[in-house]
Every structure is written in C-alpha cells, then in structure tokens.
Amino acid sequence: MATVFISYASADEGVARGLKAFLDGEGVSTYFAPAHARSGQFVAALANEVMKARVVIVVASAATTDQTWVDEELTFARTHHKEIIPIVVGDYASIPAWLSFIIGPLQRYYYDSKSEQPFQRIGEALRLLKNRGRVISVLNMKGGVGKTILTANLSTAVHARDDLSTLLVDFDPQHNLTQLFFSLVRKEEFWEKKLSVASLLAEEDHAFPTEFPSLLSVSSGAASFELIPGTDQLLEFTLGLQDPIALERAKAAFKQRLGALRDRYRLILIDLNPAATFLTRCALESSDHVIVPVRPEQFSGVGLNLLAKLINYQRKSGFVPDMPGGFTTILNGVGDNQVAVADAGLDDRVRQNIAESLTLGRTLCPISLPKNRFLRATATSIPLNPLGVTAWYRPHSPTTLKELLYNAGRFAFDRAGVLHAP
Numbered sequence: 088m089a090t091v092f093i094s095y096a097s098a099d100e101g102v103a104r105g106l107k108a109f110l111d112g113e114g115v116s117t118y119f120a121p122a123h124a125r126s127g128q129f130v131a132a133l134a135n136e137v138m139k140a141r142v143v144i145v146v147a148s149a150a151t152t153d154q155t156w157v158d159e160e161l162t163f164a165r166t167h168h169k170e171i172i173p174i175v176v177g178d179y180a181s182i183p184a185w186l187s188f189i190i191g192p193l194q195r196y197y198y199d200s201k202s203e204q205p206f207q208r209i210g211e212a213l214r215l216l217k218n219r220g221r222v223i224s225v226l227n228m229k230g231g232v233g234k235t236i237l238t239a240n241l242s243t244a245v246h247a248r249d250d251l252s253t254l255l256v257d258f259d260p261q262h263n264l265t266q267l268f269f270s271l272v273r274k275e276e277f278w279e280k281k282l283s284v285a286s287l288l289a290e291e292d293h294a295f296p297t298e299f300p301s302l303l304s305v306s307s308g309a310a311s312f313e314l315i316p317g318t319d320q321l322l323e324f325t326l327g328l329q330d331p332i333a334l335e336r337a338k339a340a341f342k343q344r345l346g347a348l349r350d351r352y353r354l355i356l357i358d359l360n361p362a363a364t365f366l367t368r369c370a371l372e373s374s375d376h377v378i379v380p381v382r383p384e385q386f387s388g389v390g391l392n393l394l395a396k397l398i399n400y401q402r403k404s405g406f407v408p409d410m411p412g413g414f415t416t417i418l419n420g421v422g423d424n425q426v427a428v429a430d431a432g433l434d435d436r437v438r439q440n441i442a443e444s445l446t447l448g449r450t451l452c453p454i455s456l457p458k459n460r461f462l463r464a465t466a467t468s469i470p471l472n473p474l475g476v477t478a479w480y481r482p483h484s485p486t487t488l489k490e491l492l493y494n495a496g497r498f499a500f501d502r503a504g505v506l507h508a509p
C-alpha cells in the first residue's frame with residue numbers, strides 16, 4: 088500500500104521524479120503517476136490511490152497550472168483528512184492563488200535545486216509523522232459482541248509483548264471498560280476529580296487532564312498503558328440534547344485532543360457504544376482504523392448490514408476510514424459447544440456471510456477468537472489479564488488464548504499502521 092502520494096503538475100515532473108527516487112531510497116512506498124498517464128478515466132484511479140495513501144506531498148510551483156489534476160487530488164486528500172505536505176519550488180509568492188489558498192495554512196518545505204540533498208527535510212517530516220500514534224475505534228451497532236472485552240484484551244496482549252505505549256478510551260455511557268479495570272470506589276474518585284472522557288468533549292482547555300489512570304498492573308509491559316475513564320455523563324450526547332453548534336464544537340475539541348494524544352501513545356483504542364450516535368461520529372472521524380467484533384449468531388448479519396449503512400452514510404457526510412484497509416472484522420466467540428449442539432455450521436456460515444458482504448467482505452481477520460471462560464466478564468474480578476491465561480482454549484490446540492489475542496490484535500494494529508516499538 089502506497090503511504091505517500093505525490094501530486095504534481097506536468098511542468099514539475101522532474102522534481103516529482105527526484106522526490107520519488109529519494110523516498111524509494113528511504114524505504115518509503117510511494118504512488119507516482121507519470122504525467123503522460125494522466126488522462127480521462129484515470130482520475131478515478133488516482134482518487135483511489137489518494138485514499139490509500141497516508142500522506143500527500145504536493146509539488147507547488149509557479150508552473151502548477153494543471154489545476155484539474157492537482158486540485159482534484161488535493162480536494163480528495165482534504166475530504167479524507169490525509170496529511171498534506173507542500174514542497175515549494177521557487178518563489179512561494181508566484182504560486183497560483185488557488186494553490187496557495189490550499190497550502191497556505193500548512194507547514195511548507197522548500198526545494199533547493201542547488202543543495203545536494205534537496206529532499207532531506209521532507210524525509211524528516213515523514214519520519215515525525217510515522218512516529219505519531221494511530222487511533223482505532225471498536226465498533227458494532229450490536230451490544231454483547233465483545234467490543235469491550237476485545238478492547239481490553241487485544242490491547243493488553245499486545246502491550247505485554249510489544250511494550251507499546253497504549254491509551255484506552257472508554258467512550259460508551261455504560262462505561263463497562265472502566266468497570267472491568269477499576270472498582271466502584273476508584274471510579275467515583277476519578278469522577279470527583281473530573282477525570283473522564285467527558286473532558287475530551289469539553290469546551291474549556293483547562294478542564295483537560297494531563298495524566299490518566301494507569302493499567303500497568305494487568306500487563307507485564309513497561310511502556311505506558313492508560314485509560315481515560317468512562318462516565319454516564321456521555322448519555323446526554325447520545326440523546327442529542329445539545330444544540331447543533333455546541334455539538335460541532337464538542338466534536339472539534341474531541342478531534343483536536345485525540346490528535347494531540349497521538350504524540351504520547353503509539354496506540355489509542357476507543358471502545359464505543361452499541362449504536363450510531365454523535366459519539367460514534369466523533370470516534371469515526373478521528374480514527375485511522377475500525378475493528379468490528381462479530382459474534383457468530385443468527386442475527387449477526389443484521390448488525391453488519393446496519394454497520395454497512397452507517398459507513399456509507401458517514402462517507403457521504405464526511406470522513407470514514409478507507410475500505411477495506413480501514414476495517415478489521417474479528418469473529419469472536421467461535422467453537423461454542425452449546426451452540427454447536429443446536430447449529431453445527433454456525434461459525435462457518437457467519438464467516439461466509441462476512442466474506443460475501445459487499446462492504447466488509449475483505450476485512451475479515453484470519454484469526455477467530457474462541458468462546459472462553461477467561462473472556463467472560465464477571466462482577467467480582469478483573470478477568471482480563473491474558474498473561475494469566477495459561478489454559479489451552481481447546482484440549483489439543485497448540486495455541487494459547489494469549490497468543491490468539493496477540494495475533495488477532497497485531498493483525499488489526501498492523502493494518503492500522505501501529506508501530507511495533509514502544
């Protein structure tokens with residue numbers, strides 16, 4: 088998958104080719120369409136490549152008069168919230184007005200034809216971007232499919248082995264994730280100190296906490312592993328009681344704060360409510376990737392259809408991560424003996440349904456998670472420490488639950504571009 092899309096006008100093809108050669112040398116994958124290939128139907132293919140890219144670098148010069156191509160590519164990049172890095176050739180003041188309007192607010196880099204390494208600073212900018220954390224939402228309109236249990240367990244398993252700095256965000260008014268990790272008393276202490284996800288939506292900046300409760304007790308990792316506690320205060324946002332302007336402001340605050348948190352954590356995982364609400368929109372518009380847990384059951388298809396509708400609707404109104412790279416569907420709760428008695432082929436049938444789904448067809452994680460008593464939340468204990476799980480999930484299986492959780496988590500996180508180092 089191309090991670091950098093190079094947008095340029097034909098007059099600047101030489102500079103664009105030089106940039107491509109430089110990025111090739113840096114091991115950065117690029118998408119570069121030769122100028123002579125740009126014609127007619129090609130624009131749809133270009134749009135597709137922009138979608139797949141993480142960053143769009145635009146070569147901007149006085150000669151950027153191929154407004155159709157560059158403008159189209161940049162408009163597409165902006166609609167899909169791609170990072171845009173302008174590299175200016177020559178005098179900035181001579182760049183056409185339509186282009187300086189787009190790149191004006193962005194950090195600019197200059198092409199110095201006399202320098203031996205004219206793209207060096209672009210390389211540094213890309214390295215900084217690459218180091219920023221990734222945001223993943225865990226989403227399904229259905230309740231009880233394992234959103235919360237997988238948020239907790241996939242992150243714990245991966246944190247324990249890869250020692251990845253991780254932040255969990257309990258963005259469900261029911262705040263089960265918080266209750267998995269903390270007692271009622273601790274939870275109320277957090278609320279008294281105004282330490283909750285509500286602060287992500289708050290208008291005043293001073294209300295935003297600088298530190299969050301640590302979860303290091305459930306992982307053997309050393310890198311930070313923290314949770315922004317949930318709160319039932321979020322309920323008012325799901326009911327849409329605020330006026331639209333206040334909601335937009337809250338959403339903007341949420342996106343901006345999550346963006347800043349990317350500098351502190353490699354992985355930010357958001358556990359969502361089982362519905363399409365304002366909270367769902369906030370999370371989707373801030374995410375690079377979406378994990379969709381699916382339980383093998385008779386009506387799981389209905390949940391998936393609803394989800395497909397939401398994705399399409401969201402795509403029309405704004406941003407949603409790309410398909411299929413932007414989604415990972417994980418089948419959770421397979422090999423249930425009780426179900427097998429009544430309906431032996433259910434797991435495979437649901438797998439097949441997902442594979443045939445137009446929207447989610449190619450998103451299925453090859454590792455399914457078993458129905459397992461270690462993944463069942465109980466009222467009295469934190470059931471989540473995968474390191475404590477030594478039981479074989481099936482008597483003769485060579486893979487422990489811990490490894491399955493790690494592998495499924497790593498599969499989804501890799502797709503999202505989460506780095507392996509702390």
Ligand SMILES: Nc1ncnc2c1ncn2[C@@H]1O[C@H](COP(=O)(O)OP(=O)(O)O)[C@@H](O)[C@H]1O
Nearest residue numbers: 230231232233234235236457458459462463464
């Ligand atoms: N693979 C599994 N094996 C056993 N129990 C599970 C499994 N996945 C989820 N559960 C249990 O099912 C219930 C619902 O899971 P949860 O993660 O809370 O769903 P959601 O967040 O989607 O509503 C919880 O009690 C959880 O412990």
Ligand SMILES: [Mg+2]
Nearest residue numbers: 234235259263
């Ligand atoms: Mg939940």
